[in-house]
Amino acid sequence: MGDAQQITIWQDKVSLARARRDAGLAKVEPKLEGIPDVLPLSSQDLPKSVLTARELEITEKYSVTELLKILREKKISVEEVTRAFLRRAALAQAATNCLTELLWDEAIARAKHLDSLPEPKGAFFGLPISTKEHHGMVGKNIKTSASYAAWVETEHTSNLLYDILYSEGCVFYARTTQPQTIMHLETESNVYGRTVNPYNRDLTPGGSSGGESALVGIRGSILGVGGDIGGSVRCPSAHVGIYGFKPSSKRISVAGQKANMAGKETILSTPGPMTVERDAVELFMKVAIANEPWRLDPSLTAKPWTPYTFTKPLKIAVQWWDGVVQLxxxxxxxxxxxAAACRKAGHEVVDWNCESLGHDEAWDIISGLYWPDGGEEVMNLMNSTGEPILPLTKFIIEEQPSVKKMTVPELWDICARRDAYRARYAKAWTATAANGEREVDVILCPPSFGAAAPHEQSRYWGYTSQWNLLDYPAVVFPVTTVDQVKDVKDPNYVPKNEKDRFVYQMYSPEKYVNAPVSLQIVGRRQYDEKVLAALKEIERAMGRP
Amino acid sequence: MGDAQQITIWQDKVSLARARRDAGLAKVEPKLEGIPDVLPLSSQDLPKSVLTARELEITEKYSVTELLKILREKKISVEEVTRAFLRRAALAQAATNCLTELLWDEAIARAKHLDSLPEPKGAFFGLPISTKEHHGMVGKNIKTSASYAAWVETEHTSNLLYDILYSEGCVFYARTTQPQTIMHLETESNVYGRTVNPYNRDLTPGGSSGGESALVGIRGSILGVGGDIGGSVRCPSAHVGIYGFKPSSKRISVAGQKANMAGKETILSTPGPMTVERDAVELFMKVAIANEPWRLDPSLTAKPWTPYTFTKPLKIAVQWWDGVVQLxxxxxxxxxxxAAACRKAGHEVVDWNCESLGHDEAWDIISGLYWPDGGEEVMNLMNSTGEPILPLTKFIIEEQPSVKKMTVPELWDICARRDAYRARYAKAWTATAANGEREVDVILCPPSFGAAAPHEQSRYWGYTSQWNLLDYPAVVFPVTTVDQVKDVKDPNYVPKNEKDRFVYQMYSPEKYVNAPVSLQIVGRRQYDEKVLAALKEIERAMGRP
Incomplete structure (x- = not known):
């Protein structure tokens, strides 16, 4: 009977959350028509059969900076832009299940207000920006569940980053899904169900900012905000072929986010932009920092955004694998x-030999740092309503040997291990400048062992979490898509360990039809500006001016 | 019998440590002569009856920057300078008991080496720099006890900051005392005994960097390095009338220091300079940061030293008291x-009304953050040899209501309280710019309720620890000395609480003969450069160009 009651509790909560979501979607006007009953594998062609020509133009023709320009010049109204993105976001929801809420009335009211101003005002004037749900935001009727049944319909106060974006004139219009505990590299929760990849619905859009990636991946948004503590901006961005940036922690504020374990400081998350345009990444960073947010959130690094320019060819170290799991x-x-394009453009390309740097040890440390209470707080939260514990939650809490309920001295021990590991890695990087050589500028590396994984298979975080442990800034950018001809499986490969076997067995090209493949550029801690400068140079080498 | 054995253990350890100290002092050549059997209240006149005229000239005539200039110009040899400071430091030891070790042979060998170089090299070429013992340093025979009997004669590896100072050409020649646990605002340990104030031996030189302050306070050093987590640079500097700077944490590395609770990150200590000269403070900071130490200690903020210049009069907020304890x-x-001098010089002087900002709550938080294990680790360390627990150790561990052995969730709670408090204070500071006013530049405040306290009376940390909790940079500078005529006690004052009563009852002018009185300038977190610029402006207003 206790169980039956509990089931009622979590299911009631889920119904409330979905009712809120559906109420927003029901306002879409005109209604979406032309969505097939059986959705195709790829959602990429859906917009042209559902949206108007004008909506397609507004949502597809412009980059972020181009759209901002015509908005600022009043060549297009904020309301028209907003309505187009609202309808496209609703379509993205139908195709991928990426939304927790469509803010139809609020967004249109905001758009009308902005249109009524005598002068356009703010760096993001009129731009629809999509947001990860648990971040919360200003707004009188904003509730935030962070995808926990227990927190459904919880009031939310404002979020400092979003206050800044809002004061810069943006329009909030769509809030996006995240997985249970916000700690999967996929996006499934009891509250909102599973989000799928807009390029291939049999694949994950990644996570934990997978609602954002699914939405931006079908241009239901062209600039969204995710968060990253183990890959949660970069993994989903990579899986849909968009730009995603994880700055060093404490450049952008997390103040106001709804999350577990308030006060935990063993490992820090950071918000980051997810966008269709390279230049929008840096624009976002500039705007987020421009008004010295450390004057309100004093935990932030008091350091203005200082664009970096390379004056000579880069020294790029390529990480061909991480010593644990093959690509x-x-x-x-x-x-x-x-790497070939970079060499051809005159950059110095060397290997990043990290086999001696213990990326497996790094995982051992960071997975322990995620849950210093052994996961008790989140388990209690989920058990309080009886919501089922999903497989990838079990993976990240129960199946990691380092996760345990620690005493304070045990916590100090693992923090000391973390610090020693960071110092070792920093020294290895500095040592690239030994013997009169130049120091490596950035590491070019994979953001994952492969393209987007089939659902529930995202059980190796090492290619992203490594840089969270080190707190190194890292940006993801699109490169190619899986090629059924070129990307054949090597039948003779002998896996080196159990994790490697799991990853090897996951691959066969036909599972990955249409899947985008992206890469990652990593810099030293707090060299955020340099990483974005390197992105520009590397893309230039790839023929993207 | 167990007790008797234990007593032997700690006393044996103490004998070892003192034998090492005495062996270094025994090398002093020529021997010190002319020290009276009964030491006078003030040690300030001792040098002229013990040292040679030339030694007095070398150690008294020059500021740090002046001495560096003539060393660089080879107008004086490093060896001559080193020998003069070695002998004066030995005298300081006889007068105040401030040394753990005199590095006679090592310093002279180093000086000869520097003299033998074809070209002077390094920002600190030839300068003797004194160091707090638990920081350790490079050197083949360096042992570090951190004033714990248990750690006496423990090997020490190098310290990053000291590696930098060394590579800039300095001479390490004297290591200085710190109190038991390094957590008193005085300087007494079982290992080295009590250090006294060079202006009045009935008063403390402050702590925990009280060996440094006693040494610099009698010019046995003109530039030393202390460390600060609750006032340990500023309190001792204030008590002997020298300059002492606590930068924001993570500007200067602590990597390599010997300390308890490795991995603790609830509240961070920082090294800082203690010196006779204002300009030497900024010089020290520049040199410490010049070579991007974050490339070896990646926990540091990657931010170059960027000198600040005021282009208009300052807005200075004066904290007349902290709402807890009267001055x-x-x-x-x-x-x-x-404050009057600043007003006269044209600066805007306003009040810093912090009664509503809960400085008592701040103490409640930070005292808990110091010992998240309830002090168990350090108690075990002391009990392992049976060394007595000193009264001020009991005060800071056992007598603080917030100190308890915490669980990890309890640790998170107090860290969340800390962060909320910091945010509240930051908002209050930002709010000084409301209504079109200018924002306050710096707070001018006391570094203590009074001058140096009589021994064992330093039981109120609030005037310094407040800025550690907030991680605000703060510099201390000399102002005046206690005046037997002007500084009479108000017999009618009614204490507002128990702490206030304790502090009020401590005062009567005749206890504080000769005692220096200093003030403190505090800036926003990570506005270190601005604080030192404000120091310059405020001293100019005081007639110190």
Whole structure:
């Protein structure tokens, strides 16, 4: 009977959350028509059969900076832009299940207000920006569940970053899904169900900012905000072929986010932009920092955004694998292609030999740092309503040997291990400048062992979480897609360990039809500006001016 | 019998440590002569009856920057300078008991080496720099006890900051005392005994960097390095009338220091300079950061030292008291004098009304953050040899209501309280710019309720620890000395609480003969450069160009 009651509790909560979501979607006007009953594998062609020509133009023709320009010049109204993105976001929801809420009335009211101003005002004037649900935001009727049944319909106060974006004139119009505990590299929760990849619905859009990636991946948004503590901006961005940036922690504020374990400081998350345009990444960073947010959130680094420019060719270290898990063929090919392009453009390309740097040890440390209470707080939260514990939650809490309920001295021990590991890695980087050589500028590396994984298979975080442990800034950018001809499986490969076997067995090209393949550029801690400068140079080498 | 054995253990350890200290002092050549059997109240006149005229000239005539200039110009040899400071440091030891070790042979060998170089090299070429013992340093025979009997004669690896100072050409020649646990605002340990104030041996030189302050306070050093997590650079600097700077944490590395609770990150200590000269403070910071130490200690903020210049009069907020404990008359007078000078020089002087900002709550938080294990680790360390627990150790561990052995969730709670408090204070500071006013540049405040306290009376940390909790940079500078005529006690004052009563009852002018009185300038977190610029402006207003 206790169980039956509990089931009622979590299911009632889920119904409330979905009712809120559906109420927003029901306002879409005109209604979406032309969505097939059986959705195709790829959602990429859906917009042209559902949206108007004008809506397609507004949502597809412009980059972020171009759209901002015509908005600022009043060549297009904020309301028209907003309505187009609202309808496209609703379509994205139908195709991928990426939304927790469509803010139809609020967004249109905001748009009308902005249109009524005598002068356009703010760096993001009129731009629809989509947001990860648990971040919350200003707004009188904003509730935030962070995808926990227990927190459904919880009031939310304002979020400092979003206050800044809002004061810069943006329009909030769509809030997006995240997985249970916000700690999967996929996006499934009891509250909102599973979000799928807009390029291939049999694949994950990644996570934990997978609602954002699914939405931006079908241009239901062209600039969204995710968050990253183990890959949660970069993994989903990579899986849909968009730009995603994880700055060093404490450049952008997390103040106001709804999350577990308030006060935990063993490992820090950071918000980051997810966008269709390279230049929008840096624009976002500039705007987020421009008004010295450390004057309100004093935990932030008091350091203005200082754009970096390379004056000579880069020294790029390529990480061909991480010493733990081999890359799938398309990821290997992407790395080879970009490294070749960089060499051809005159950059110095060397290997990043990290086998001696213990990326497996790094995982051992960071997975322990995620849950210093052994996961008790989140387990209690989920058990309080009886919501089922999903497989990838069990994976990240129960199946990691380092996760345990620690005493304070045990916590100090693992923090000391973390610090020693960071110092070791920093010294290895600095040592690249030994013997009169130049120091490596950035590491070019995979953001994952491969393209987007089939659902529930995202059980190796090492290619992203490594840089969270080190707190290194890292940006993801699109490179190619899985090629059924080129990216054949090597039948003779002998896996080196259990994790490697799991990843190897996951691959066969036909599972990955249409899947985008992306790469990652990593810089030293707090060299955020340099990483974005390197992105520009590397993309130039790839023929993207 | 167990007790008797234990007593032997700690006493044996103490004998070892003192034998090492005495062996270094025994090398002093020529021997010190002319020290009276009964030491006078003030040690300030001792040098002229013990040292040669040339030694007095070398150690008294020059500021740090002046001495560096003539060393660089080879107008004086490093060896001559080193020998003069070695002998003066030995005298300081005889007068105040401030040394753990005199590095006679090592310093002279180093000096000869520097003299033998074809070209002077390094920002600190030839300068003797004194160091707090638990920081350790490079050197083949360096042992570090951190004043714990248990750690006496423990090997020490190098310290990053000291590696930098060394590579800039300095001479390490004297290591200085710190109190048991390094957590008193005085300087007494079982290993080395009690250090006294060079202006009045009945008073403390402050702590925990009280060996440094006693040494620099009698010019046995003109530049030393202390460390600060609750006032440990500023309190001792203030008590001997020298300059002492606590930068924001993570500007200067602590990597390599010997300390308890490795991995603790609830509240962070920072090294800082203690010196006779204002300009040497900024010089020290520049040198410490010049070579991007974050490339070896990646926990540091990657931010170059960027000198700040005021282009208009300052807005200075004066904290007349902290809402908990009233100031002794000489401290009140110092504040009034400097505030008046600032007003006269054209600066805007306003009040820092912090009664609503809960400085008592801040103490409640930070005292808990110091010992998240309830002090168990350090108690075990002391009990392992049976060394007695000193009264001020009991005060800071056992007598603080917030100190308890925490679980990890309890640790998170107090960290969340800390962060909320910091945010509240930051908002209050930002709010000084409301209604079109200018924002306050710096807070001018006392570094203590009064001058140096009589021994074992330093039981109120609030005037310094407040800025550690907030991680605000703060510099201390000399202002005046206690005046037997002006600084009379108000017999009618009614204490507001128990702490206030304790502090009030401590005062009567005749206890504080000769005692220096200093003030403190505090800036927003990570505005270190601005604080030192404000120091310059405020001293100019005081007639110190």
């Amino acid at each position: 799938h063929p398309p990821m290997r090919r992407a790395l080879e292609e970009v | 002794h008359p000489p401290m009140r007078r110092a504040l009034e004098e400097v």
